[in-house]
Amino acid sequence: MNYYFAPLEGITGYVYRNAHHKFFPGTDRYYTPFVAPNYTKHFKAKEKQDVAPENNAGVPVVPQVLSNKADETLWAVEELAQRGYREVNLNLGCPMPTVARKKKGSGLLKFTDELSAYLDGVFDGLARRPSELPPVRISVKTRLGTDSTQEAEALVHIYNRYPISELIVHPRSREDMYRGVPDREAFLLVLQNSVNPIVYNGNLCCVGDVSEIETACRAVGKPIDSVMMGRGLLADPSLVRQCQGGSLISRQELGEFHEELYRQLTETLPGSAVVLSHMKELWFYMGQLFPEGSKCLKEIRRANSRVQYEAAVRVLLSSCRIERIRSGLR
Numbered sequence: 001m002n003y004y005f006a007p008l009e010g011i012t013g014y015v016y017r018n019a020h021h022k023f024f025p026g027t028d029r030y031y032t033p034f035v036a037p038n039y040t041k042h043f044k045a046k047e048k049q050d051v052a053p054e055n056n057a058g059v060p061v062v063p064q065v066l067s068n069k070a071d072e073t074l075w076a077v078e079e080l081a082q083r084g085y086r087e088v089n090l091n092l093g094c095p096m097p098t099v100a101r102k103k104k105g106s107g108l109l110k111f112t113d114e115l116s117a118y119l120d121g122v123f124d125g126l127a128r129r130p131s132e133l134p135p136v137r138i139s140v141k142t143r144l145g146t147d148s149t150q151e152a153e154a155l156v157h158i159y160n161r162y163p164i165s166e167l168i169v170h171p172r173s174r175e176d177m178y179r180g181v182p183d184r185e186a187f188l189l190v191l192q193n194s195v196n197p198i199v200y201n202g203n204l205c206c207v208g209d210v211s212e213i214e215t216a217c218r219a220v221g222k223p224i225d226s227v228m229m230g231r232g233l234l235a236d237p238s239l240v241r242q243c244q245g246g247s248l249i250s251r252q253e254l255g256e257f258h259e260e261l262y263r264q265l266t267e268t269l270p271g272s273a274v275v276l277s278h279m280k281e282l283w284f285y286m287g288q289l290f291p292e293g294s295k296c297l298k299e300i301r302r303a304n305s306r307v308q309y310e311a312a313v314r315v316l317l318s319s320c321r322i323e324r325i326r327s328g329l330r
Protein backbone atom coordinates (compact mmCIF):
# COMPACT_ATOMS: atom_id res chain seq x y z
CA MET A 1 0.00 0.00 0.00
CA ASN A 2 1.19 3.55 -0.74
CA TYR A 3 0.44 6.20 1.85
CA TYR A 4 -0.07 9.83 0.87
CA PHE A 5 -0.28 12.85 3.17
CA ALA A 6 -3.30 14.97 2.17
CA PRO A 7 -2.89 18.69 1.53
CA LEU A 8 -4.13 20.75 4.48
CA GLU A 9 -4.06 24.46 3.73
CA GLY A 10 -2.59 26.51 6.57
CA ILE A 11 -1.07 23.42 8.23
CA THR A 12 0.98 21.12 5.97
CA GLY A 13 3.25 23.75 4.46
CA TYR A 14 6.90 22.94 3.78
CA VAL A 15 7.98 23.35 7.41
CA TYR A 16 5.47 20.74 8.58
CA ARG A 17 6.24 18.39 5.67
CA ASN A 18 9.99 18.53 6.31
CA ALA A 19 9.60 17.86 10.04
CA HIS A 20 7.16 15.01 9.47
CA HIS A 21 9.36 13.40 6.84
CA LYS A 22 12.41 13.67 9.12
CA PHE A 23 10.79 12.13 12.19
CA PHE A 24 8.33 9.75 10.52
CA PRO A 25 9.81 8.60 7.21
CA GLY A 26 7.62 6.18 5.26
CA THR A 27 4.96 8.46 3.79
CA ASP A 28 5.19 7.96 0.03
CA ARG A 29 4.00 11.41 -1.07
CA TYR A 30 3.11 14.75 0.43
CA TYR A 31 0.59 16.87 -1.50
CA THR A 32 1.02 20.62 -1.03
CA PRO A 33 -1.91 22.83 -0.10
CA PHE A 34 -3.18 24.38 -3.32
CA VAL A 35 -1.46 27.14 -5.23
CA ALA A 36 -4.01 29.29 -7.06
CA PRO A 37 -2.66 30.98 -10.20
CA ASN A 38 -5.10 33.64 -11.33
CA TYR A 39 -5.37 35.68 -14.52
CA THR A 40 -2.15 37.54 -13.60
CA LYS A 41 -0.28 34.21 -13.86
CA HIS A 42 1.98 34.48 -10.90
CA PHE A 43 2.39 32.65 -7.61
CA LYS A 44 2.05 34.55 -4.36
CA ALA A 45 5.22 34.81 -2.25
CA LYS A 46 3.95 32.17 0.20
CA GLU A 47 3.07 29.77 -2.63
CA LYS A 48 6.50 30.27 -4.25
CA GLN A 49 8.18 29.44 -0.96
CA ASP A 50 6.06 26.36 -0.46
CA VAL A 51 6.99 24.81 -3.81
CA ALA A 52 10.61 26.06 -3.96
CA PRO A 53 12.87 23.03 -4.56
CA GLU A 54 15.29 24.16 -1.84
CA ASN A 55 12.46 24.04 0.72
CA ASN A 56 11.46 20.53 -0.29
CA ALA A 57 14.81 18.80 -0.79
CA GLY A 58 14.60 15.05 -0.26
CA VAL A 59 10.85 15.08 0.44
CA PRO A 60 8.54 13.38 -2.11
CA VAL A 61 6.23 16.31 -2.87
CA VAL A 62 3.38 16.74 -5.35
CA PRO A 63 2.21 20.33 -5.81
CA GLN A 64 -1.51 21.02 -6.10
CA VAL A 65 -3.17 23.63 -8.32
CA LEU A 66 -6.62 25.16 -7.86
CA SER A 67 -8.15 26.76 -10.93
CA ASN A 68 -11.01 26.39 -13.41
CA LYS A 69 -9.12 27.89 -16.34
CA ALA A 70 -7.02 25.65 -18.55
CA ASP A 71 -4.57 28.41 -19.58
CA GLU A 72 -3.84 29.34 -15.96
CA THR A 73 -3.43 25.69 -15.02
CA LEU A 74 -1.08 25.02 -17.93
CA TRP A 75 0.98 28.06 -16.95
CA ALA A 76 1.25 26.68 -13.39
CA VAL A 77 2.13 23.18 -14.64
CA GLU A 78 5.01 24.62 -16.68
CA GLU A 79 6.26 26.69 -13.72
CA LEU A 80 6.17 23.60 -11.52
CA ALA A 81 7.80 21.41 -14.18
CA GLN A 82 10.67 23.93 -14.36
CA ARG A 83 11.11 23.50 -10.61
CA GLY A 84 11.53 19.74 -11.17
CA TYR A 85 8.03 18.42 -10.37
CA ARG A 86 6.85 15.50 -12.52
CA GLU A 87 3.29 15.30 -11.19
CA VAL A 88 0.81 18.10 -10.60
CA ASN A 89 -2.45 17.53 -8.75
CA LEU A 90 -5.66 19.39 -9.66
CA ASN A 91 -7.95 20.41 -6.80
CA LEU A 92 -11.58 19.56 -7.54
CA GLY A 93 -12.52 19.15 -3.92
CA CYS A 94 -12.15 22.40 -1.99
CA PRO A 95 -15.55 23.15 -0.36
CA MET A 96 -14.82 26.64 1.00
CA PRO A 97 -17.58 29.09 -0.03
CA THR A 98 -15.07 31.66 -1.33
CA VAL A 99 -13.70 29.00 -3.69
CA ALA A 100 -16.83 27.00 -4.57
CA ARG A 101 -18.90 30.12 -5.34
CA LYS A 102 -16.43 30.90 -8.13
CA LYS A 103 -17.02 27.43 -9.65
CA LYS A 104 -13.65 26.20 -8.45
CA GLY A 105 -12.77 23.14 -6.36
CA SER A 106 -15.92 21.16 -5.57
CA GLY A 107 -18.01 24.12 -6.79
CA LEU A 108 -17.15 23.15 -10.39
CA LEU A 109 -18.36 19.55 -10.13
CA LYS A 110 -22.05 20.11 -10.86
CA PHE A 111 -21.31 22.23 -13.92
CA THR A 112 -20.36 19.19 -15.94
CA ASP A 113 -19.98 21.00 -19.28
CA GLU A 114 -17.61 23.54 -17.74
CA LEU A 115 -15.73 20.79 -15.91
CA SER A 116 -15.31 18.87 -19.18
CA ALA A 117 -14.20 22.02 -21.03
CA TYR A 118 -11.64 22.72 -18.30
CA LEU A 119 -10.22 19.19 -18.43
CA ASP A 120 -10.28 19.17 -22.26
CA GLY A 121 -8.22 22.37 -22.22
CA VAL A 122 -5.72 21.04 -19.69
CA PHE A 123 -5.17 17.65 -21.33
CA ASP A 124 -5.15 19.03 -24.91
CA GLY A 125 -2.60 21.62 -23.79
CA LEU A 126 -0.43 18.94 -22.22
CA ALA A 127 -0.60 16.80 -25.34
CA ARG A 128 0.78 19.77 -27.32
CA ARG A 129 3.80 20.26 -25.07
CA PRO A 130 7.07 19.95 -27.00
CA SER A 131 8.41 16.42 -26.68
CA GLU A 132 11.82 17.64 -25.44
CA LEU A 133 10.17 18.89 -22.24
CA PRO A 134 10.03 16.36 -19.39
CA PRO A 135 6.59 14.72 -19.13
CA VAL A 136 4.30 15.79 -16.28
CA ARG A 137 1.57 13.50 -14.92
CA ILE A 138 -1.75 15.01 -13.90
CA SER A 139 -3.57 13.57 -10.91
CA VAL A 140 -6.92 14.84 -9.67
CA LYS A 141 -8.26 15.14 -6.12
CA THR A 142 -12.03 15.25 -6.16
CA ARG A 143 -15.13 15.21 -4.02
CA LEU A 144 -18.11 13.35 -5.43
CA GLY A 145 -20.44 16.23 -6.10
CA THR A 146 -21.30 19.83 -5.42
CA ASP A 147 -24.78 19.30 -3.94
CA SER A 148 -24.78 15.52 -3.40
CA THR A 149 -22.65 12.41 -3.88
CA GLN A 150 -25.35 11.25 -6.33
CA GLU A 151 -23.37 13.27 -8.86
CA ALA A 152 -20.64 10.59 -8.62
CA GLU A 153 -21.80 8.50 -11.56
CA ALA A 154 -21.77 11.42 -14.00
CA LEU A 155 -18.38 12.51 -12.66
CA VAL A 156 -16.64 9.18 -13.13
CA HIS A 157 -17.76 9.08 -16.77
CA ILE A 158 -16.21 12.51 -17.29
CA TYR A 159 -12.94 11.58 -15.56
CA ASN A 160 -12.74 8.39 -17.63
CA ARG A 161 -12.17 10.51 -20.73
CA TYR A 162 -8.77 11.73 -19.51
CA PRO A 163 -5.42 10.03 -18.75
CA ILE A 164 -5.47 10.96 -15.07
CA SER A 165 -2.48 9.35 -13.33
CA GLU A 166 -4.46 8.90 -10.10
CA LEU A 167 -7.97 9.97 -9.15
CA ILE A 168 -7.95 10.70 -5.42
CA VAL A 169 -11.52 10.43 -4.18
CA HIS A 170 -12.86 12.06 -1.03
CA PRO A 171 -16.39 10.65 -1.10
CA ARG A 172 -18.29 13.64 0.24
CA SER A 173 -20.09 16.43 -1.57
CA ARG A 174 -19.35 20.13 -1.15
CA GLU A 175 -22.58 20.39 0.79
CA ASP A 176 -21.28 17.78 3.29
CA MET A 177 -18.21 19.93 4.09
CA TYR A 178 -16.47 17.65 6.66
CA ARG A 179 -19.63 16.40 8.39
CA GLY A 180 -20.66 12.80 8.92
CA VAL A 181 -18.82 9.84 7.47
CA PRO A 182 -17.69 9.54 3.85
CA ASP A 183 -20.13 7.89 1.42
CA ARG A 184 -18.57 4.47 0.93
CA GLU A 185 -21.18 3.30 -1.58
CA ALA A 186 -20.49 6.26 -3.83
CA PHE A 187 -16.76 5.58 -3.51
CA LEU A 188 -17.16 1.92 -4.51
CA LEU A 189 -19.32 2.93 -7.47
CA VAL A 190 -16.53 5.23 -8.71
CA LEU A 191 -13.91 2.57 -8.03
CA GLN A 192 -15.80 -0.03 -10.05
CA ASN A 193 -16.43 2.29 -12.98
CA SER A 194 -13.12 4.13 -13.19
CA VAL A 195 -10.58 3.39 -15.88
CA ASN A 196 -8.03 5.47 -13.95
CA PRO A 197 -6.27 4.30 -10.76
CA ILE A 198 -8.21 5.30 -7.65
CA VAL A 199 -6.90 6.49 -4.28
CA TYR A 200 -9.22 6.53 -1.26
CA ASN A 201 -9.28 9.60 1.03
CA GLY A 202 -11.51 10.44 3.99
CA ASN A 203 -11.61 9.81 7.76
CA LEU A 204 -8.76 7.27 7.92
CA CYS A 205 -7.69 7.63 11.55
CA CYS A 206 -6.27 4.24 12.57
CA VAL A 207 -4.79 1.05 11.10
CA GLY A 208 -8.21 -0.65 11.23
CA ASP A 209 -9.74 2.10 9.05
CA VAL A 210 -7.19 1.46 6.30
CA SER A 211 -7.76 -2.33 6.47
CA GLU A 212 -11.52 -1.79 6.32
CA ILE A 213 -11.28 0.25 3.12
CA GLU A 214 -8.79 -2.19 1.61
CA THR A 215 -11.16 -5.08 2.34
CA ALA A 216 -14.19 -3.25 0.92
CA CYS A 217 -12.30 -2.56 -2.33
CA ARG A 218 -11.11 -6.14 -2.61
CA ALA A 219 -14.66 -7.36 -2.02
CA VAL A 220 -15.85 -5.56 -5.19
CA GLY A 221 -12.93 -7.00 -7.16
CA LYS A 222 -10.94 -3.76 -7.45
CA PRO A 223 -8.15 -3.67 -4.86
CA ILE A 224 -6.53 -0.27 -4.38
CA ASP A 225 -2.80 0.46 -4.13
CA SER A 226 -2.89 3.82 -2.36
CA VAL A 227 -4.68 5.74 0.35
CA MET A 228 -4.43 9.39 1.36
CA MET A 229 -4.68 10.51 4.97
CA GLY A 230 -5.14 14.03 6.29
CA ARG A 231 -6.57 14.81 9.71
CA GLY A 232 -5.89 11.30 11.01
CA LEU A 233 -2.20 11.61 10.16
CA LEU A 234 -2.05 15.12 11.64
CA ALA A 235 -3.58 13.77 14.85
CA ASP A 236 -1.20 10.81 15.02
CA PRO A 237 1.97 11.55 13.01
CA SER A 238 3.02 7.89 13.39
CA LEU A 239 -0.09 6.52 11.64
CA VAL A 240 1.70 5.51 8.43
CA ARG A 241 4.39 3.74 10.42
CA GLN A 242 1.71 1.79 12.28
CA CYS A 243 0.03 0.86 8.99
CA GLN A 244 3.45 -0.51 7.94
CA GLY A 245 3.64 -2.66 11.10
CA GLY A 246 5.56 -0.18 13.31
CA SER A 247 4.89 1.28 16.72
CA LEU A 248 2.60 3.97 18.08
CA ILE A 249 4.25 7.37 18.64
CA SER A 250 5.90 7.77 22.06
CA ARG A 251 5.76 10.91 24.18
CA GLN A 252 9.48 11.43 23.62
CA GLU A 253 9.07 11.23 19.85
CA LEU A 254 6.12 13.58 19.88
CA GLY A 255 8.19 15.95 22.04
CA GLU A 256 11.10 15.92 19.58
CA PHE A 257 8.79 16.35 16.57
CA HIS A 258 7.00 19.21 18.32
CA GLU A 259 10.31 20.85 19.26
CA GLU A 260 11.51 20.80 15.65
CA LEU A 261 8.23 22.17 14.29
CA TYR A 262 8.02 24.89 16.93
CA ARG A 263 11.61 25.96 16.28
CA GLN A 264 11.25 25.99 12.49
CA LEU A 265 7.92 27.82 12.61
CA THR A 266 9.42 30.39 14.97
CA GLU A 267 12.14 31.00 12.38
CA THR A 268 9.75 31.30 9.44
CA LEU A 269 6.52 32.87 10.73
CA PRO A 270 6.18 36.56 11.60
CA GLY A 271 5.90 36.85 15.39
CA SER A 272 4.92 34.77 18.42
CA ALA A 273 1.16 35.29 18.07
CA VAL A 274 1.17 33.68 14.62
CA VAL A 275 3.41 30.83 15.78
CA LEU A 276 1.20 30.14 18.80
CA SER A 277 -2.00 30.18 16.77
CA HIS A 278 -0.40 27.74 14.30
CA MET A 279 0.74 25.42 17.10
CA LYS A 280 -2.69 25.54 18.75
CA GLU A 281 -4.31 24.48 15.48
CA LEU A 282 -1.95 21.49 15.41
CA TRP A 283 -2.83 20.58 18.98
CA PHE A 284 -6.50 20.62 17.99
CA TYR A 285 -5.59 17.44 16.05
CA MET A 286 -2.66 15.98 18.07
CA GLY A 287 -4.61 16.46 21.30
CA GLN A 288 -6.68 13.42 20.29
CA LEU A 289 -3.70 11.26 21.29
CA PHE A 290 -4.34 12.28 24.91
CA PRO A 291 -7.87 11.19 25.89
CA GLU A 292 -7.14 12.10 29.51
CA GLY A 293 -5.34 15.32 28.65
CA SER A 294 -8.27 17.73 28.46
CA LYS A 295 -7.02 19.94 31.31
CA CYS A 296 -3.51 20.25 29.86
CA LEU A 297 -4.90 20.83 26.36
CA LYS A 298 -7.07 23.62 27.72
CA GLU A 299 -3.93 25.26 29.14
CA ILE A 300 -2.30 25.02 25.71
CA ARG A 301 -5.36 26.67 24.10
CA ARG A 302 -5.38 29.44 26.71
CA ALA A 303 -1.65 30.21 26.55
CA ASN A 304 -1.03 33.72 25.30
CA SER A 305 2.73 33.87 25.62
CA ARG A 306 5.51 31.56 24.55
CA VAL A 307 6.42 30.90 28.19
CA GLN A 308 2.86 29.80 29.05
CA TYR A 309 2.63 27.72 25.90
CA GLU A 310 5.93 25.92 26.43
CA ALA A 311 5.06 25.18 30.07
CA ALA A 312 1.64 23.77 29.11
CA VAL A 313 3.19 21.50 26.45
CA ARG A 314 5.80 20.28 28.94
CA VAL A 315 3.10 19.33 31.43
CA LEU A 316 1.06 17.52 28.78
CA LEU A 317 4.03 15.53 27.50
CA SER A 318 5.34 14.61 30.94
CA SER A 319 2.08 13.72 32.68
CA CYS A 320 -0.50 12.48 30.15
CA ARG A 321 -0.66 9.07 28.53
CA ILE A 322 -0.78 8.58 24.75
CA GLU A 323 -3.49 6.25 23.43
CA ARG A 324 -4.27 5.01 19.96
CA ILE A 325 -6.92 7.02 18.14
CA ARG A 326 -10.15 5.19 17.35
CA SER A 327 -11.87 4.70 14.01
CA GLY A 328 -12.97 7.71 11.97
CA LEU A 329 -15.20 5.69 9.65
CA ARG A 330 -18.16 5.28 12.05
Ligand SMILES: Cc1cc2nc3c(=O)[nH]c(=O)nc-3n(C[C@H](O)[C@H](O)[C@H](O)COP(=O)(O)O)c2cc1C
Nearest residue numbers: 006007008009033034091170202203204229230231
Ligand atom coordinates in the same frame (compact mmCIF):
# COMPACT_ATOMS: atom_id res chain seq x y z
C1 LIG B 1 -7.81 22.61 7.41
C2 LIG B 1 -7.94 21.85 6.12
C3 LIG B 1 -7.30 22.31 4.97
C4 LIG B 1 -7.43 21.62 3.75
N1 LIG B 1 -6.77 22.07 2.64
C5 LIG B 1 -6.86 21.37 1.46
C6 LIG B 1 -6.13 21.78 0.29
O1 LIG B 1 -5.39 22.77 0.26
N2 LIG B 1 -6.29 21.02 -0.83
C7 LIG B 1 -7.10 19.90 -0.86
O2 LIG B 1 -7.20 19.24 -1.89
N3 LIG B 1 -7.76 19.49 0.25
C8 LIG B 1 -7.65 20.19 1.39
N4 LIG B 1 -8.31 19.74 2.50
C9 LIG B 1 -9.02 18.44 2.44
C10 LIG B 1 -8.08 17.30 2.86
O3 LIG B 1 -6.97 17.20 2.00
C11 LIG B 1 -8.82 15.94 2.86
O4 LIG B 1 -9.32 15.69 1.58
C12 LIG B 1 -9.99 15.92 3.85
O5 LIG B 1 -9.61 16.46 5.10
C13 LIG B 1 -10.50 14.48 4.05
O6 LIG B 1 -9.45 13.63 4.43
P1 LIG B 1 -9.15 13.28 5.98
O7 LIG B 1 -10.44 12.84 6.60
O8 LIG B 1 -8.11 12.21 5.91
O9 LIG B 1 -8.66 14.54 6.61
C14 LIG B 1 -8.22 20.44 3.70
C15 LIG B 1 -8.87 19.98 4.87
C16 LIG B 1 -8.74 20.67 6.06
C17 LIG B 1 -9.44 20.14 7.29
